[in-house]
Amino acid sequence: MTMKAVFLMTSAALVLASCGDSNNGGGVTVVSGGTTGSTPTPSPATPAPTPASSLGADGWAATGTGTTGGDGAVAAKTYTVTNRNELIQALYGNTATIAADGSYTGTLDPAKKLIYVKGQISLNMNQALTEQTADDYIKGSCASTTYGFTAEAALTTAYLAAYRPSVYGNASLPVGNPENARVCAAALQKKVVQIFVPSNTSIIGLGSDAKLVHGNLILGTSSAPIDNVVVRNITFEDAFDFFPQWDPTDSTTGRWNSAYDLISVLYATHVWIDHSTFSDGARIDRLYPSVWTETVGAVNYTGGDFKVQHHDGLIDVTKLGNLVTISKSYFFGHDKSFLIGGTDTASKTAENPSVLKVTFHDNYFQGLRQRMPRVRFGQVHVYNNYYEVSLDQTADEPFLVAWTVGQSGKIIAENNAIITPGTAGTVSNLWGISVSAARTSGCITTGYTADDCASTFADSGTQLNGVTVDVTTPLRASNAAVTASTWSPAANYSYVLKPTTGLIGTVIANAGAGKL
Numbered sequence: 001m002t003m004k005a006v007f008l009m010t011s012a013a014l015v016l017a018s019c020g021d022s023n024n025g026g027g028v029t030v031v032s033g034g035t036t037g038s039t040p041t042p043s044p045a046t047p048a049p050t051p052a053s054s055l056g057a058d059g060w061a062a063t064g065t066g067t068t069g070g071d072g073a074v075a076a077k078t079y080t081v082t083n084r085n086e087l088i089q090a091l092y093g094n095t096a097t098i099a100a101d102g103s104y105t106g107t108l109d110p111a112k113k114l115i116y117v118k119g120q121i122s123l124n125m126n127q128a129l130t131e132q133t134a135d136d137y138i139k140g141s142c143a144s145t146t147y148g149f150t151a152e153a154a155l156t157t158a159y160l161a162a163y164r165p166s167v168y169g170n171a172s173l174p175v176g177n178p179e180n181a182r183v184c185a186a187a188l189q190k191k192v193v194q195i196f197v198p199s200n201t202s203i204i205g206l207g208s209d210a211k212l213v214h215g216n217l218i219l220g221t222s223s224a225p226i227d228n229v230v231v232r233n234i235t236f237e238d239a240f241d242f243f244p245q246w247d248p249t250d251s252t253t254g255r256w257n258s259a260y261d262l263i264s265v266l267y268a269t270h271v272w273i274d275h276s277t278f279s280d281g282a283r284i285d286r287l288y289p290s291v292w293t294e295t296v297g298a299v300n301y302t303g304g305d306f307k308v309q310h311h312d313g314l315i316d317v318t319k320l321g322n323l324v325t326i327s328k329s330y331f332f333g334h335d336k337s338f339l340i341g342g343t344d345t346a347s348k349t350a351e352n353p354s355v356l357k358v359t360f361h362d363n364y365f366q367g368l369r370q371r372m373p374r375v376r377f378g379q380v381h382v383y384n385n386y387y388e389v390s391l392d393q394t395a396d397e398p399f400l401v402a403w404t405v406g407q408s409g410k411i412i413a414e415n416n417a418i419i420t421p422g423t424a425g426t427v428s429n430l431w432g433i434s435v436s437a438a439r440t441s442g443c444i445t446t447g448y449t450a451d452d453c454a455s456t457f458a459d460s461g462t463q464l465n466g467v468t469v470d471v472t473t474p475l476r477a478s479n480a481a482v483t484a485s486t487w488s489p490a491a492n493y494s495y496v497l498k499p500t501t502g503l504i505g506t507v508i509a510n511a512g513a514g515k516l
Contacts, residue, residue: 049207051116052516054230057272059359059381061325063493067270069202069230070114077113080206084125084195090115091198101140102126103191108198108224117234118206123215124193124240131214132192134185134242142184149181152242163246165296170248179245186243186259193239193260194218197268199226205233205276208514213237213281216260220267222349225320231273235513236262238281241310253299254306261313265321273326277513278314279333284396285309286335311335313371317378318342322355330512332366335397341376344407344434346443346453353377353408353443353452360385361495364511370400374432375409377443381489383414384498386507391423399425404432405475405482407439408453412485413471415461415500417507427469430462435481451486458485463500 054071061067070077079090088096093109102125124132134152138144149155159178162168173179193215197203205211216239220226241258248254262278265271285307292301314331316339317324331337340358341351356378365372366388373380382403389399402418403411418430435455443453459471476482489495498506509515 051114051206052204052233052275054114054202054204054232056274057230057270057325058495059325059327059361059489059493060323060357061270061272061359063323065228065270067228067230067272067323067325069228069272070112070200071202071230073112073114073202077109077111078116079113080116080118081121082118083121083129084123085127085129087115087117087121087123088195091196091201098127100127101136101188101192102132103188108196108226110199110226112200113198113202115201115203116206117203117210117212119209120211120213122213123195124189124213126192132189137185137188137192137242138181141188143181147177147181147184155181155185159246160291163248164292164294165248165254165299165301166294168248170252170254173249174246182243182245186241186245189242190259196221197226197229200228202230202232203234204230205235205513209235210513211235211237214240217263219263219265219271220319220321222267222319225267225269227268228270229268229272231263231271231276233275233513233516235277236314237277237279238283239311240283241312244309254301256307256309258309258312260311261316263315264313265315265317265324266319267321268324269320269322271321271324273315273324273329275328275511275513275516277330279331280311281333283310284333285311286397309335313337313339316340316342317356317358319350320355322357324357325359325361326363327359328362328511328515330364330366331368332364333368333396335369337365337368337371338373339371340373340378340380341406341409344376344439346377346408346446346448348446351377352446353448356380359383359489359493359495362507362511364507365389367395367397368399369397370402371404372402373411374404374406374434375411376406377408379410379412379487381412381414382416383412383489383495384503384507385416386504386511387416387418389418389420389425391420391425391429399429401432402430403457403471404434405455405457406434407436408443408455409435410454410456410485410487411458412487412489413457413459413462415497415503416459417463417500417503419465419504425464427464427471427474430464430469430471431457431475433475433479433482435479437481440481454486455482456485456487457482461497461500468500 054069057067092106096106239260244258
């Protein structure tokens with residue numbers, strides 16, 4: 001693979017198109033979304049699969065008013081969707097306008113709705129349901145009309161030449177025409193691949209092969225917060241950013257930053273994500289070669305940390321995201337897995353100690369690198385999960401850390417099992433800390449108490465390679481800013497804690513799409 005193919009993947013790499021037919025039965029309404037064609041009734045010999053229920057949320061998602069999604073939706077708000085146009089129209093109550101380039105406008109429908117996903121749907125498509133490439137976004141944007149780039153090959157060459165560390169340095173973000181053109185093309189891709197979800201919605205896969213690929217579900221915006229969303233029985237794959245940015249100022253040495261999670265919970269409350277599968281698919285970032293082969297000062301830019309990042313998180317809960325449960329799901333082949341809280345600065349209108357409450361339970365984490373999860377501000381309960389991670393540095397995603405206590409983050413981990421096949425891991429491999437007294441003081445001055453702004457951690461029943469270990473003692477000893485927990489999940493909701501012994505087989509058997 002060439003250097004150019006790493007930065008902006010060529011059209012040959014994207015050949016998946018939405019599949020499935022428009023069959024409809026059992027009183028389910030099919031949304032045309034501007035497409036044409038008949039909607040025949042399925043043969044009685046091959047009845048449609050029974051949809052999963054919207055009910056059953058537990059953990060933080062069950063607190064308060066609870067999470068029921070579109071349960072109880074009327075027939076007119078019950079949809080089976082087989083392509084991107086149909087999905088958008090279902091979310092917007094048939095009011096969306098989809099432009100030729102795939103961008104769209106409309107008003108999200110807050111009424112109770114059940115959206116059943118049938119087969120594979122790509123979110124990276126134009127109105128004609130043609131898979132889009134980097135060249136399409138360049139030619140369709142000001143990258144071409146203003147800056148004269150007509151293909152990703154030329155833009156990549158110019159970008160890498162202008163901003164390579166030995167030429168541009170690391171004092172500021174990129175400026176100039178290659179960056180301007182990248183921003184133009186990226187803006188068009190964003191209008192296509194980000195799909196917004198309204199309140200009171202269930203998105204549920206039919207059967208075992210429902211799939212949403214090449215896009216980013218967005219739950220809530222600052223201008224339109226939402227509540228009550230259920231996502232079940234769907235495989236999410238490869239939210240691929242064609243135009244990631246090189247940030248020379250990130251981590252003092254520079255990092256590539258991409259834009260899209262598979263699911264982003266931003267200004268949403270009461271969210272239940274269950275029995276689903278998440279991965280980068282075949283395009284794992286670390287499989288690509290570095291785009292530069294040079295050493296600048298003490299920094300070797302040929303290393304893995306400087307490879308282009310085309311993927312962001314699997315599921316990130318940031319801003320005012322709150323009361324979220326992620327359960328019985330399968331996550332594999334990814335770097336930055338779960339970010340809870342996106343900044344170290346507390347704000348009444350974004351990240352703060354009153355929100356970001358998340359439960360992870362009975363999930364299977366395989367071949368992930370880090371952030372399982374990384375927590376700022378939130379109260380996060382992590383129990384009965386299985387981590388199968390590799391310390392082999394030649395692995396697709398070599399393990400870095402499981403739990404990271406970020407600024408004012410609060411983690412309680414109970415009865416989790418971790419296996420590091422082939423290499424004996426140690427407790428020090430499991431945790432990380434990123435907190436400071438100064439940032440804690442800043443949180444307090446925002447109007448929160450010292451207890452609100454504290455960073456806390458406690459674990460029990462953790463097994464590493466079959467042996468019970470203590471993570472809490474060494475973690476707290478390494479940084480006095482991390483203290484004992486002052487909150488309890490059991491004081492907020494009921495849950496059944498399974499013993500760690502024997503947990504692995506149960507989790508594997510039940511986690512992921514197609515296992516309801």
